[in-house]
Amino acid sequence: MSKSKKKASKEWEPNIVTFCCNWCSYAGADLAGVSRFQYPPNIRIIRVMCSGRVDPTFLLKALKDGADGVLLSGCHIGDCHYISGNEYTDERFKKLHKIIIKQLGIDEKRVRLEWVSASEGKRWSEVVTEFTNQIKKLGPFKKSN
Amino acid sequence: MTQMKKKGEIKPVFSDNEVYMDKIYEPKMRKLLRRCYQCARCSGICQLSKVQKFTPSRIIQEILEGFEEKIITSGILNDCLTCNSCLQNCPEDVNFADIVRMARYKMRQRDAQCLDDSIAHKAMYTTISELMSYSHMEPKRDLSWVPKECEISDTGEIMYFVGCQPYFKFEFDELDNVPSDTLKIISKIEDKPIVVRKDESCCGHDLYWGQGKFEAFIDLAKKNYELFERAGVSTIITSCAEGYRTLKVEYSKLFDDFSDKFEVKHVLEYIYEKWKQGEIEFKNPDDKLVDVQFTYHDPCRLNRFLPKESTLIEDIREMFGKLKSLGYSFNEMEHNKKNALCCGVSSWMNCNERSKALRYKRLLEAKAAGTTMVTSCPKCILHFSCLQNDFEDIASIEIKDVSEFFVNLIHKVEKKKEVK
Structure with missing residues (x-):
């Protein structure tokens, strides 16, 4: 534990907040763990019952309070446990990107929406690896400090 | 420990921020309230007191008697609209809205009350x-x-x-x-x-x-x-x-x-x-006469919050009066000028049933005065038109910003003197 922290202080590691829906993405992440697919340890998963629960404010607040990237993940369109929750998410997310993230001057790659189902453990590890590498390339969100 | 240190590092530290802070923040709130002699006009005029229990005079007295901590932890000051009607009627110029602002800063610092819950x-x-x-x-x-x-x-x-x-x-x-x-x-x-x-x-x-x-x-x-x-x-x-x-x-x-x-x-x-300088004149786009009854909602920031020497409120009414020749007749609402009612929400705080009641009251006044309501605050427009979705009887009022209202009426006067 202490060793890993010492390592982190030497080299910058991104902090990524991830919102996962309970029925698909969280189970998908679970499957990735059970099947021992490797992915970087930079993500912190917050479980929500549906991706529709995630208010756009949560994503902005995460960035405000020190996250370098935010990943929102839910069931594929049509597979939502609550029938249409993820359709609302999709709509809201597009608007958030177009009107707020873009106009604030935040790099659009820092905030991402992905659909991962419960059976896609492999895909989950790929998505997280790719997203973490992308954030690492972009550097810390708060460059001044 | 390491995490604490890291958190400290993230916060930007500016050396001159304290200088600026002194200009807008007074930690001893009692200093600002000493002049109050409990005439309780503020509690009488307070717009919020009409819909819920809220008595500025009593809050002031409690702070003066040393119960500042209690007021701050109770979170009652989150409800204030900061509409400044109390200052308008205060004989001693006690600025209650300023006190509220500083109290909210104190709440933030102590984490006594989570302000985020009451933000719309x-x-x-x-x-x-x-x-x-x-x-x-x-x-x-x-x-x-x-x-x-x-x-x-x-x-x-x-x-x-x-x-x-x-x-x-x-x-x-x-x-x-x-x-x-x-x-x-x-x-x-x-x-x-x-x-x-x-x-x-x-x-x-x-x-x-x-x-x-x-x-x-x-x-x-x-x-x-x-x-x-x-x-x-x-x-x-x-x-x-x-x-x-x-x-x-x-x-x-x-x-x-x-x-x-x-x-x-x-x-x-x-x-x-x-x-006033004669550079523009008001004309209908096709010189057609229209028949519109309109009224003006004074937003608090362009009304009671103006410096005392400002005559803007009277000036705009002079301008509105001149529009009568174009067919726009201006009617005052029941509460107008410095007594104008608040739209019920300020700085995205507290959109709840009480503040909605205030907005409903204001829109009823507008309905009695005319078909169009002009205002100069974009947020007032948002709050009012949001409420219009909930109630059918006030949905007919057209809410316009001043710029939308004037854009087709303004014509530049061509300078004829230079041609001669």
Whole structure:
């Protein structure tokens, strides 16, 4: 534990907040763990019952309070446990990107929406690896400090 | 421990922030209240007291007697509308809204009360303001709303300070025309291109009055001050009442030379001045007579919050009176001018059934006065038109911004003297 922290202080590691829906993405992440697919340890998963629960404010607040990237993940369109929750998410997310993230001057790659189902453990590890590498390339969100 | 240290590192530390802080914050609230002699006029006039239990005079007395801690932990001051009606009627000029502002800062510091619970729209727009206050953030605004006939530039003399209106598009579409119409009016009158900046930040009004985040407000103010200097502007025009108040009063409190360097005008004030100078006249687009009964809602920031010497409230009524020849007859609402009722929400605080009752009352007054309600505060428009979705009887009122109202009426007077 202490060793890993010492390592982190030497080299910058991104902090990524991830919102996962309970029925698909969280189970998908679970499957990735059970099947021992490797992915970087930079993500912190917050479980929500549906991706529709995630208010756009949560994503902005995460960035405000020190996250370098935010990943929102839910069931594929049509597979939502609550029938249409993820359709609302999709709509809201597009608007958030177009009107707020873009106009604030935040790099659009820092905030991402992905659909991962419960059976896609492999895909989950790929998505997280790719997203973490992308954030690492972009550097810390708060460059001044 | 290591985490604590890391958190400390993230917060930007500015050495001169304390100097600015002293100008806008007084930790000893009792100092500001000593003049109060409990005439309780504030409690009588308070608009919130009509819909819930809220007595400013009693709160003042409790603070004076040493129960400041109790007032702050109870969170009662979160409910205040900061509409300033109490100051308007106070014989001793005790500024209760200022006390509320400082108390909210204290609440933030102590984590005694989670303010975020009472912020409307889950604090979306205040989070945006805070994000903009970070020094590394460079907003890249979308300027596609600029009309084709208007010329804009990055530097110049006259600037149009757009404010947060482009961000409100996320949930509302009532304000889509306000920035473009304002720009149309200004460029009709001025010959030179108008300065509209892509990297303009929020003015910080909501952080200052509602959220008690003075540090972020100071950072925003500094950012904007630098921006104005970089653009080389001398006149700043805004179409937002809250932005007007913040730029005109709060920024000149922070920076001693702000009022000397920049002249801040609301678009309504600007239209009045140009009309008085004879540069513009009011004409219907096709010279057709119309028959419109309209009324004007005074937003608190362009009314009770104005400096005492300002005559803007009377001036605009003079201008509205002249519109009668075009068929626009102006009617006053029951409560008008300095006694105008509040729209019920300020700085995105407290959108609840009590504040909705206040808004409903105001819209009923508007309905009695005419079919169109003109106002000069974009947020008032949002709050009112949001309530119109809930109640059918007030849905017929047309709510317009001053810029939308004037854009087709203003015509530039051609200078005939030069031709002779």
